[in-house]
Amino acid sequence: MGADKIKILPIRRPPPLLAKSTRSPASSSTSESSEDALPAPVKKTRLGKPKVKTGCKTCKIRRVKCDETKPACDRCTRTGRTCDGYADVPPEKPARPDTRTVAFFRSIDTMQGDRTERRALDFFTKWTAPQLASFFDRNIWQQMVVQIGFSEPAIRHAMIALGSLSESREKSIVASPLRRTIPIGDPLASKIPQFVTVEGQDDPFALIHYNKAIAHLAQRMRQADNATDIALLSCVLFVCIEMLRGEHGPAMEHFKAGMHIALGAAKQKPRTPYNRMQSTREQVMPFFYRLELLAMLTGLESHWKYPVEAIEVVPETFETIREARDSLVHLMNLSMRHIRSLRLRRFEADVKDEDLATQHSLLACLSSWKSTFEAVQKGCFSPVEQRSAHILEIHYITTITWVARSDAISESSTDIYLEDFERAVSLAETLQVAALAEETHSSTFVFDMEFVPHIYLIATKCRHPLVRRRAIAVLRSSFRREGLWDSNSSAAVAERIMQREEAGLDVADGTEWPGESARIHNVFFDMGSGINPHMHQLTYFSKPDGLQGGWTIEQETIVLQPE
Template sequence: MLTYRAMGAPHKLPIQRAFPSHRDSTSPPSDDAITGDRQQTIKALRASRPKVKPECDRCTSTGRKCDGYYIPPRKNARKDPNAVTELPIAPERCLEVVRGTSGELRALEFFHARTAPNLSSYFDAGFWTRLVFQVAHVEPAIMQAMVTVGYLNQRRDTGTKPRPMLQSVIVDDNEGILSAPLKSFRQYEATDHNDTFAMHHYGKAISLLAQRLEDPDAPTEVALLACILFVCIEFLRGDVEPAFTHFKSGMSIALASLSAPASPKAVLTTARIKEGMLPFFHRLELLAMLFGQEATYEYPITITEAVPASFATVREARDSIVHLMNIGLRFIRRMKKGRYARFVLPDDLAHQAGIARRIDDWKTALDSLILTNNISHRDLDAAKILRIHQLILTIWLGTCCEIADCASDAYMDEFETAVSLGEALQHNAAGTTSEQPEPYHPTFLFDMEVVSPLYFVGIKCRHPLIRRRAIALLRQTMRREGLWDSYMAAAIAERIAVLEEVNLTTLDGSELPAERDRVHNTEIHTMARVSRNQYMLRYYSKPDGLDQEWKMWIEHIILETDLISRPELLY
């Protein structure tokens, strides 16, 4: 346990050791468009616009050049601590002066050429392609974390070739006893999880950060940036528990810094954290709740503050929908038990309606931004992603007080629109010159974009044709978004479809699964320390009636991949 003192107040930073444990580990249990004419809105979203170079929204609005955030010198600093100094260091220049082994330099080059642009996605280019390199130039812990992330990302992008999905399923009985020996799952060694090169540099990053944090004047941003990179490392390793431990550590530091005593230095630090770092932790909280984690603090944004009257940029719309989803998921999780106990109060319904109104306000603001601004084609694609998020939140919120899983059938239009937007994104990513769009290039993203929303469609939309379109998109996407792997999501959604459709006589959508056949909830447990491709699933259904006991059973699922032997890519 490391002790970190930010603005005079000590805080605990429970950074775990990077070296692999020999015990098994599982994750904790998980639990419309623009106002006016609907078709006109979708057409507007799909319209192509001239591309423009993305810029930092905050700096663009003030007319100044942005070169990232000021990170104070590590030692013997005699400058005014309140002065903000620019560090105009280009990533290429950073790489030129770095010393290291050939493997380390290749990992850094991959981070620069592929990882940082991918992590930037639609909104965070300034953070990943500029700020991270600037800080790494003066902070060895950040440099070592970059090496680890770049190496693991290159292993993922170039070291494996997904095959057509092969599922190995072992079903537990109600007593929780495997019907086949567990050793049958150990044939896939978790090489990425225990990779020697990655663990060496991950361990160095943690050790260097611990040394750095012994300095009471160490910038808060260094600890927060390290937490973000450590989360990326654990996402790439597929390890849930340490990923969210790092997230919670960083969030506690960020929130404590925002409430620090007022001073000129504190004001500058607070502004940098609030604008540059805290949005990452809000999005990490969303990923954590989607993977079954419970919120442990009061959300710092109210429902009223979450949606402004208008958006100046698509990034503002992204931050706003993240707030709405975090607030909405808190309510959804609270209602999970109450609805099955038939204990939904009028105040609950009023709260649900209040969140729904703010979602409508968000739609209106996004629609106005799209219709009144000549935004780029890239921003239009970003708007499609945000619209998918809004549609899923609308469905989830609208059904969270209903005991019957059939309640989701009332949202077929929303399901279909979400899948159509996903298909448009897939086509745009492949380019429009080919007759048949190719799959997305294999990649790793820090944020949620399409994988978990399409997974939601795959498990909660019971129209056979729509859900199969969602599953097909997941198969073609070939990416990991945080801990959500598209192949994992496709395999689980496909398995649930098989379970639910067993009594259907046709799959043309003219009939839907009966309530008794539906899987109400699926808990996903990663088994990264046994096999990087193994998951344990626990299903919940109500086959004997909504007021009867739950039926629960467990399955293990393995996704098989081919490892390409390419020694020149391994260090």
């Protein structure tokens, strides 16, 4: 099916950033004016709190700001006016400050560093942190990380590296014209959107500060005071840096190092009473649980015992949408461990009673999660909460359908879930429409997996031609990277699988589906390397001689080549 038959949503471009600037490792951005090294000053809007009532009587009558010097204010004295003194004002309870605004301005004004470093920190605070947070964890990225960065050099340098890398990515997308790409040697493939790599994209400035962050962390680990908590947060930032660079291997190495530190810390008794850093650890650990899910989806084995059981993670009620997310992450991790344990044994008739018991327990816990989630879902009134709920429902649909068929050997076993697949695709389409309607541009990179890997899974396992094409269209028009999952590459791979499976069909109007022998059971594909992966080696596993026949393994390489 050609691209002209698929509705392709327009891609929302980010607003123009500072143009004509080139960063070098040792100098700030160069342009016609030295003022271009920092972004335009941010207009500081008044916080929502009462007006000050402590100025002198003369300044209050004149409606000007009083410097409150006593006994007579300098403002009146300098202008030759008589200062009439100060009225007795009863003390008021100070208004609670807007911590988000305070943290934002503090990051600009008082962070250490030269002009170029402060620019990267500014970009991290204004752009990178909010985008990394996605619909969850906004307080962690926009407040906790920034505040710890004031006192911890490893965190500060990691923030600089992230801010610089994300700015380079956004600039390349703005500066480069959107082009359509097509897998080489495949005249039937639809064209896939892709941005053009620009020179200097690897950002030596960011790599310098990345290395500084690692060096400072090594020094910090020799200290006993809260070193574990700083190491865990640093590992999350390092994983994020490698994800942004598109480097799968180093990202997973940082994850494994952080998990090793976390497991070691869990065995130790706390030396000091509960403090802020222990609270930091509690907020950081959920990132590692989500990274485990990413690691398993990319083929990494989990050799450690999972810290909780399925029956322990679903409470009677969820207080927040984030609590529901954390609960579902545990269930997804436990489900993935179960599914991976059966991926070969199910073909060898080696499914044991305890495997079936685990499957039934997971299905029961997932159903319980859904019932509990529906209660909190009814209170999701804001657009952000509604989008968060849509993401969680997509995750739930893909998880429960794969657990339900974890012991099945037939690819046709997914056909009965067509209605669920269509629901998940519809939710993803709704998320896209909402993103396009936002005043600010949507992020092209987020730390967490939202819908790209889940819709890719549906695009490869749902054989209904029309729903499948809708799923691929969602990937094609998303133009984003979620963790290590690139929507552009995922669309190309899913489309290639669809073409191979549908090669023998007469029509693709939904009336004819690929037969069992034509279906691909599994595909391994490398995610490429670098900020703009374009070449992928695919390994297909199929059973063309029937389910009792042997495996057929085929390999090919697809290249996303601009026209």
